[in-house]
Amino acid sequence: MIAEPALYPWLQTAFDHLDALRRDDRVPGALLIQGAEGLGKRSLALHFAARLLCLEPFNPSPCGVCQGCHLFKAGTHPDLTTLEPEEVGKIIKVDQVRKVIQDLGLMSLYHGYRVIVIDPADQMNQNAANALLKTLEEPAPKNLIILVTHRPHRLLATIRSRCQTLSIARPKKDIALAFIKEKTTISSPERLLSSAEGSPLRALEMAEKGLLGIRDQRFEAFSQVLKGQEDPVAMAQTWAEESPFETLDWVLSWLLDLVRLGLSDEAPALLNEDLGEALKELIKGLDVGELIHYRDAVSGYRAQLETTANRQLIFEAVLIRLSALSPYQRVAQRPKVASI
Ligand SMILES: [Zn+2]
Structure with a gap:
């Protein structure tokens, strides 16, 4: 069942x-909605799908009462298909893509649009992406494929080039804060929003899952390993066991902020505003070139986390390499990096 999508x-x-x-009859055959996580890209895709499938043409929003809207709300509209991995975090398979493409060949039941929403589109494997490409090359009238992703760089360039792109930016801070205050009773909405890198829905998810406290612990450990005050291997076990994906995403965003601080004489805009002072302390004595290399490596480890690779070993590699960046370590012999 598809709940009626809110328009944030x-x-x-x-x-x-x-x-x-839509009103100008210029809806493209394929639309790519991209932007950071937690901005509601999928809900935008569904809200637009609902508007296309609504039978009342002049309403600026889905009317909510026509047959099209009823079917949409019940999650049974025959002209809407959502395509996602069969399990969270897994790939979208070629057979899944072939099935929806086949459905696209059918006549719309209401002589209107047929809409496919693929989310997250970057989870299509190579074969699935190639199967989709053929359809994108020859779009049929009144067919719309909406690809949703926060990692557009992972899509085939040939797929990206056949889509009209809509980039969703983070909302202005006052709008995001007003939304968070309306939805939660958390005492520190500003810090919550900052730790979610300005994404309001991500912030709400963090509040619900109690992730703010875990992020604080991770940052403390990150700082200590960097200062040579914490054993990276012992810490790897905790990181691998609790919130591993979030943890590496946080590490990547701290590293990005550290690089920004290292490269700028002015005060740069930071993703983690609430950690600004602590990050400014940490960057002292660090080599920006090494940080950039390290961040690239961590991006690679983040991708490995989604495979069957051993998580403990991934986090050992992350943390041992982090400790090697320490100004205190630089004079000593570098520790051996675990291979995965
Ligand atoms: Zn309607």
């Missing part, structure tokens, strides 16, 4: 743009 306040402009395309 910061998505109104993007939706208005899409609805203008």
Whole structure:
């Protein structure tokens, strides 16, 4: 069942743009909605799908009462298909893509649009992406494929080039904060928003899962390993066992902020505003070139985390290499990096 998708306040402009395309009969055959996690990209895709499938043509939003809207709300509209991995974090298989492409060949039941939402589109494997490519090359009228992703670089360039792209930016801080305050009773909404890198839905998820406290612990450990005050191997076990994905995402964003601080004489805008002072302390004595190399390596480890690779070994490699960046370590012999 598809719940009626909310249109979050910061998505109104993007939706208005899409609805203008609909009214002008200029809806593309493929649309790529990209932007950071936690901005509601999928809900925007579904809200637009709902508007396309609504039978009332002049309403700026889905009317909510026509047959199209009823079927949409019940999750049984025959002209809407959502395609996602069969299990969270896994790939979208070629057979899944072939099935929906086959459905696209059918006539719309209501002589209107047929819509496919693929989310996250970057989880299509090579074969699945190639199968989709053929359809994108020859779009049929009134067929819309919406690809949703926060990692557009992982899509085939040939797929990206055949889509009209809509990039969703983080909302202005006051809009995001007003939303968080309305939805939670958390005492530190500003810090929550900062730790979610400005993404309001990510912030709510963090509040619900109690991730703010875990992030604090991780940053403390990250700092200590970097200062040579904590054993990286012992820490790897904790990181591998609790919130491993979030942990590496946090590490990547701290590293990005450290690089920004290292490269700028001015005060750069940071993703982790709440950690600004602590990060400024940490960057002292660190080599920016080494940090950049290390961040690239951590991106690779983050990708490995989604495979069957041993998590403990991944985090040992992450943390041992982190400890090797320490100004205290630089004079001593570098520790051996675990291979995975
Ligand atoms: Zn309707």
